[in-house]
């Protein structure tokens with residue numbers, strides 16, 4: 070599957086939008102459109118593939134409103150075994166099921182897109198450009214209005230690494246405050262950015 074400008078302007082995208090509309094509530098559908106636009110913008114800024122970023126952004130939350138039963142069905146169908154931390158945080162499920170959904174049900178065989186969706190909630194160490202673009206676009210899309218969104222919007226325009234650092238700190242602090250477990254991939258992502266910063270200093 071070649072994800073180029075022609076594909077992004079084809080009627081397949083209209084079909085994906087109809088599918089999203091049927092699967093998501095109105096707010097989440099609008100969020101998906103906003104993340105697609107923001108991902109394309111950040112891709113241009115950071116040197117990632119703009120068309121892949123748009124598609125990953127559009128589809129990233131495709132299973133966000135799925136029921137527990139559908140999640141379990143997807144995990145079962147594709148032999149996905151959740152870790153204890155993943156089991157404890159339902160918010161983490163849709164990134165795992167969403168990656169499986171686009172790969173197996175929409176036949177999106179582009180691993181870059183699939184893995185960007187897979188890590189859009191936890192992040193991970195040493196992210197690809199597309200992974201970072203989607204992770205950050207989810208923080209700065211036009212529909213977002215959390216406390217620090219203005220700071221995040223300034224940072225994504227300034228520096229990918231500074232934005233990642235801020236977003237990861239924000240996420241980790243929030244999890245600690247809620248008394249929730251922190252996914253090991255999020256810890257690895259944070260450590261990776263910290264160590265990269267120290268290396269650049271030294």
Ligand SMILES: [Fe+2]
Nearest residue numbers: 129130189190
């Ligand atoms: Fe999400």
Ligand SMILES: [Fe+2]
Nearest residue numbers: 104129130207
């Ligand atoms: Fe999202």
